[in-house]
Amino acid sequence: MKKLESAGHSIYFETELAPLMKVIEAEKYSKIFVFADTHTSELCLPLFREMMDDFNGFDLIETDPGEENKNIDFCIGIWKTLLDFGADRKCLMVNLGGGVITDMGGFVASTYKRGIDFINIPTTLLSQVDASVGGKTGIDVDNVKNMVGTFTLPQSVFIETKFLKTLPQRELLSGFAEMIKHGLIVDRTYYNDLKSSNYLQISAQAIYRSVEIKNEVVTEDPHEKGLRKILNYGHTIGHAVETYSLINDTQPLTHGEAIAVGMICEAFLSSNNNTLSADDLKDITDYISTLYPAYRIKEDSFKQLLEFMQSDKKNENGQIMFSLLSTIGKCDYNCRVSEKDILESFAYFNRIYS
Amino acid sequence: MKKLESAGHSIYFETELAPLMKVIEAEKYSKIFVFADTHTSELCLPLFREMMDDFNGFDLIETDPGEENKNIDFCIGIWKTLLDFGADRKCLMVNLGGGVITDMGGFVASTYKRGIDFINIPTTLLSQVDASVGGKTGIDVDNVKNMVGTFTLPQSVFIETKFLKTLPQRELLSGFAEMIKHGLIVDRTYYNDLKSSNYLQISAQAIYRSVEIKNEVVTEDPHEKGLRKILNYGHTIGHAVETYSLINDTQPLTHGEAIAVGMICEAFLSSNNNTLSADDLKDITDYISTLYPAYRIKEDSFKQLLEFMQSDKKNENGQIMFSLLSTIGKCDYNCRVSEKDILESFAYFNRIYS
Known part of the structure; x- marks a missing residue:
């Protein structure tokens, strides 16, 4: 188990998500949303629940998998869903998935009501070694990759190699x-x-x-x-x-x-x-x-x-x-x-x- | 003539825009875009040109006036326009208008390619005393005011009471x-x-x-x-x-x-x-x-x-x-x-x- 201190946030390695529960309690979030695509919600969400001792205190926001869905229409849908759920500025978004989920979830979170906290749990090797660090969020417009986005740091990042076992x-x-x-x-x-x-x-x-x-x-x-x-x-x-x-x-x-x-x-x-x-x-x-x-x-x-x-x-x-x-x-x-x-x-x- | 130093940017008062030309030259922007609505481009752009000694080195991006147009559809249009004009990260957006223009222009600039510089020239009393300071950008979604936005500071702000003469x-x-x-x-x-x-x-x-x-x-x-x-x-x-x-x-x-x-x-x-x-x-x-x-x-x-x-x-x-x-x-x-x-x-x- 290791921890890397990055600018303003921590990157946790192989902690079985133990510090995540502590962060949630310490920050007293009003609501917790887990953002995943249908693919990761099937394969990774059970592992997430297992590591979190069957923690159930969140609402799931699901999207379709794939880079072609990392677009503004999906963002508008997620913004509206957050509003419908009564999400205020003190809520937390947990992005569980690959780069599409962490990029788009980060963008939605960094702009909803001018910014709510988000935590990244990258579940692919690509997102663990790339998208997890550096605070880049983004979506594609007109097939131009990450044409729109922000530089916003996640509250923290959790890297668990357990998730990689789900990967082709x-x-x-x-x-x-x-x-x-x-x-x-x-x-x-x-x-x-x-x-x-x-x-x-x-x-x-x-x-x-x-x-x-x-x-x-x-x-x-x-x-x-x-x-x-x-x-x-x-x-x-x-x-x-x-x-x-x-x-x-x-x-x-x-x-x-x-x-x-x-x-x-x-x-x-x-x-x-x-x-x-x-x-x-x-x-x-x-x-x-x-x-x-x-x-x-x-x-x-x-x-x-x-x-x-x-x-x-x-x-x-x-x-x-x-x-x-x-x-x-x-x-x-x-x-x-x-x-x-x-x-x-x-x-x-x-x-x-x- | 006065100048207020805010966090990381300057607010200039009654300077006849003299420091603006200096900022443009010092920062070596690749392109300059002036963002205005049809209303301000008719009433305020002539004053802008006059104060800027008939400066013409910019492309004009126009939108329809009114809060009802401060929405994501217009943002998408502006993002695409910037892309069509070949706008890179070193370009500058000058928002010339009321709060709708500075809010929406600020949001577009703060998210285009993860952020380009923008300068606010508020032309209404409301935007001069309110929207000009504080780094709030935003757009409405589903009639919810500023549901989406960022906290991003403009490069600088110029307040000229000359523009107020155009106001009802x-x-x-x-x-x-x-x-x-x-x-x-x-x-x-x-x-x-x-x-x-x-x-x-x-x-x-x-x-x-x-x-x-x-x-x-x-x-x-x-x-x-x-x-x-x-x-x-x-x-x-x-x-x-x-x-x-x-x-x-x-x-x-x-x-x-x-x-x-x-x-x-x-x-x-x-x-x-x-x-x-x-x-x-x-x-x-x-x-x-x-x-x-x-x-x-x-x-x-x-x-x-x-x-x-x-x-x-x-x-x-x-x-x-x-x-x-x-x-x-x-x-x-x-x-x-x-x-x-x-x-x-x-x-x-x-x-x-x-």
Whole structure:
């Protein structure tokens, strides 16, 4: 059992939710809402109840699962539900689920009556190592990911690996991409540890290290004015590929699969436009392309991908900005890359599988 | 020319917008958007341009005027417009207008890509003395006022009495209600000064004093955990009356007219449930009822008014909470009042005009 102190809130590890009951009692909340999707309410809510000694003093707000439901219409529905339940400013929202639930639940809570407390219990590997820390909330508008949101810290975060047992392998692999990223941008030793581990048997220790890395970065730069941008490594191209896939592929990529594509492309850019060595580029390319399923960035998607990148939140003055590795374990931000180089990185990626 | 330093931002008085150009240059914004309704873009935008030496380096985002348009649908429209214009995180939104524009523009800016800078140029007396300070942004959902919003400070605020010349008398009277409130809750001398003044010729000095009072209160308690609630004097009943009137009256009350009703009712409650003297109650009742048009709280609206009050943001655990005067110039908060007493205050109010 461990606890990480982040800016203004605590992140609890493997506590079987014991401190949660204490928080609820200490803060004297007027009402407690558990926000989950139909999927997590079926699979994770029983585990939640079990750890909470059959605690029943909450109302459940359910939503449909999936990124396509992380939109403003669902938010309006939840705001109205809170109002119908007589939720005042002293109520608490417990977000139980993956990134969609913690992102959208956090946004709803941070704006309902100008803000109520919320607690995140991430139940996927992806949300445990990524969405749980840093205070980003958000929803998609017009398929643009997190176009609207706030920076608001949860009251606390609870990470329980027990929930991961409910996950399909593909979801574990998705979250694992963010862990690889943490190694690549900050800690070569951790990256090498991950390489020799099995993503189906992730240790609580590895999750802790990922959260620790993210926490260090976001505490230094909470509002992404500078350093925090290194967490976007793999995400400039990755997000565009993810958005494209969500719209066009019959079996869309998971977030992590898209970020895996992005990390390889941006490793190429790191070598081309920054100081990443050819050996490191080969190391990253070989490892990620072996671990993740083959993919092809279609030629006729190139234009649209560039358009998606144009609306990336890191951009300034119309210039697409990248976070690029200088070596494995170190990352720079605000790197300018030309469209020509981006297209070359797509070609590099496609050559892996040709 | 004066400048008030508020928490993290400056409030400029009667500067002819001179510092605005400097802020724009210093912050190197990627784009500038002026947000206005069709009404203020006709009446106030020419004055804005004049003071800004015909500055033209902005895109205008226009909306329809009126509280009924301060809703989520308009927000979605503005978010999408920003995206269409290629607005990145380094752009600036200048909100030029009354409270609807500064509330909604502030909400849109505080959530677009998790927050862009915004500057408020309040053009009505109401928004100058009330909405300009304190960092509250908000929109209405299902006719519930400011059900959704954030606490986000503007980059800066500019108060120019020149804009007030565009206002009809009724709008001046509306804003004047908030000034009276500032006197009632904090400063008896200021209240007496207002009583002997003419609301059609409000001095910049009086506006400055109101902003100063509000600034002192919100700086001490930015997130309305305690003291800030005194600013809600007159607003628990006033907001309910305003909401009811907006839905039911062919000529709805202005905000200030509704708050005038609320201040009289809550003066009665201050006398009944707190220590306000009979003389002070008479003073407040006589002054406000003479200044503001006659109104009747209809018997068949009582139930609905109580329901509206139930969803007031200050409430905790289902109990309607009031901010009540202990004397003219002093206000307590978190005062519990029974429904019976609220109904008696309605009866007291209606007797004035019978």
